[in-house]
Amino acid sequence: MPLASDVDIHAGQRPDEEPSLAVRNNGGVPPSAEPAPPGRREALLVLSFGGPEGPEDVLPFLENVTRGRGIPRERLAAVAEHYHHFGGVSPINDQNKALIAAIEADLAAAGVDLPVYWGNRNWAPYVEDTWRQMAEDGIEHAYVFATSAYASASGCRQYHEDVARARAAFGPGAPTAEKLPHYYDAPGFLRANAEALAAALASLPEDVRDTARLVATAHSIPVAMAEVAGPPGHAYEAELTVAAQKVVDATVPGRRFDLVWQSRSGPPSMPWLEPDVNDHLRALAAAGERAVVLFPIGFVSDHLEVIWDLDHEARQTAEELGLAFARAGTAGTHPAFVAAVRELVQERRAGGPPRLGTACPASCCHVARPARPTA
Ligand SMILES: CC1=C(CCC(=O)O)c2cc3nc(cc4[nH]c(cc5[nH]c(cc1n2)c(C)c5CCC(=O)O)c(CCC(=O)O)c4C)C(CCC(=O)O)=C3C
Numbered sequence: 295m296p297l298a299s300d301v302d303i304h305a306g307q308r309p310d311e312e313p314s315l316a317v318r319n320n321g322g323v324p325p326s327a328e329p330a331p332p333g334r335r336e337a338l339l340v341l342s343f344g345g346p347e348g349p350e351d352v353l354p355f356l357e358n359v360t361r362g363r364g365i366p367r368e369r370l371a372a373v374a375e376h377y378h379h380f381g382g383v384s385p386i387n388d389q390n391k392a393l394i395a396a397i398e399a400d401l402a403a404a405g406v407d408l409p410v411y412w413g414n415r416n417w418a419p420y421v422e423d424t425w426r427q428m429a430e431d432g433i434e435h436a437y438v439f440a441t442s443a444y445a446s447a448s449g450c451r452q453y454h455e456d457v458a459r460a461r462a463a464f465g466p467g468a469p470t471a472e473k474l475p476h477y478y479d480a481p482g483f484l485r486a487n488a489e490a491l492a493a494a495l496a497s498l499p500e501d502v503r504d505t506a507r508l509v510a511t512a513h514s515i516p517v518a519m520a521e522v523a524g525p526p527g528h529a530y531e532a533e534l535t536v537a538a539q540k541v542v543d544a545t546v547p548g549r550r551f552d553l554v555w556q557s558r559s560g561p562p563s564m565p566w567l568e569p570d571v572n573d574h575l576r577a578l579a580a581a582g583e584r585a586v587v588l589f590p591i592g593f594v595s596d597h598l599e600v601i602w603d604l605d606h607e608a609r610q611t612a613e614e615l616g617l618a619f620a621r622a623g624t625a626g627t628h629p630a631f632v633a634a635v636r637e638l639v640q641e642r643r644a645g646g647p648p649r650l651g652t653a654c655p656a657s658c659c660h661v662a663r664p665a666r667p668t669a
């Protein structure tokens with residue numbers, strides 16, 4: 295089966311050329327502003343990153359993720375160790391299964407007849423296989439819920455490319471699809487995060503609860519990737535700022551927060567978004583702060599980058615600095631978040647102008663890739 299990065303829908307393009315809008319949007323089918331045609335057989339596809347299921351999966355998984363991306367070998371070896379620390383098993387697959395079970399229960403309770411499928415970019419079940427399964431089951435159209443709420447090449451554009459690749463792999467007659475819009479501002483997503491932040495604050499010793507510094511985190515990305523995120527550029531940072539602000543407003547109105555970055559990769563020579571969360575903790579301690587609450591607003595589940603980079607590394611940094619530390623949970627399977635997924639589908643089914651993430655201009659989230667080595 296073709297691996298994620300074996301097929302490049304932009305192959306043969308000059309770097310200054312934009313892919314066509316049709317290819318950018320949902321694998322060649324521009325999203326419609328009309329209501330869903332009655333009688334069309336539809337499904338919901340949960341499209342995610344994927345993760346290894348055992349020690350022998352770790353290296354092939356990392357190769358799928360990083361092929362052609364210029365990630366230094368030392369970084370790959372370090373990340374492999376993070377996975378091996380958990381027996382080579384990423385928590386992300388079980389988290390996606392739990393999310394799907396919760397979505398199925400919510401749809402059933404709401405009387406919405408919509409089968410739910412699961413596919414990944416970097417590990418089984420690969421999205422290409424899911425497409426074949428959907429076609430065999432007679433599905434004509436899929437709403438694609440990506441497990442990323444934000445703009446960026448990694449969190450939005452690559453999911454469009456996954457859809458395009460899967461449709462192309464199946465060939466003529468493949469189910470059509472539309473990716474659901476960015477959902478960083480969906481009330482159910484915000485409420486799940488606000489409740490998690492409140493619980494984390496409540497877990498701190500009483501004497502530091504009111505003064506603890508609130509620190510929102512998200513995956514760092516290359517500065518060049520951030521510059522072209524969303525049609526105006528810098529939409530990743532902008533959407534994260536909106537989401538973090540709304541979560542704080544709903545929990546402890548008026549309290550200040552900082553947005554910082556975690557899980558930096560890439561060669562040291564390439565600029566990525568800063569400051570790193572660990573450096574930020576050092577700066578806070580140096581300024582006399584006594585407690586921090588981290589809330590990973592950039593992620594939708596407590597996957598490896600959350601439990602390693604925050605619960606292990608950042609917690610250790612805080613301990614060394616004498617900072618009281620709490621980490622808020624992610625949206626996970628919070629009922630409000632699960633209901634938000636259904637509402638995103640219902641909004642698209644009703645028709646109306648597609649929002650960002652469903653329809654993206656060609657210039658959106660473009661990322662220059664290093665040239666493929668030629669044999
Ligand atoms: C913005 C963003 C999100 C959030 C949006 C979204 O969810 O999509 C995200 C999520 C995730 N990232 C994940 C894992 C990895 N990301 C890597 C590498 C990279 N991430 C990047 C960005 C992001 N990543 C980037 C710019 C790179 C450099 C390579 C490239 O330009 O593409 C690498 C390679 C090693 C390394 O370099 O760290 C791994 C293993 C997992 C699974 C965790 C698990 O297994 O539980 C998840 C959910």
Ligand SMILES: [Fe+2]
Pocket residue numbers: 513
């Ligand atoms: Fe990543």
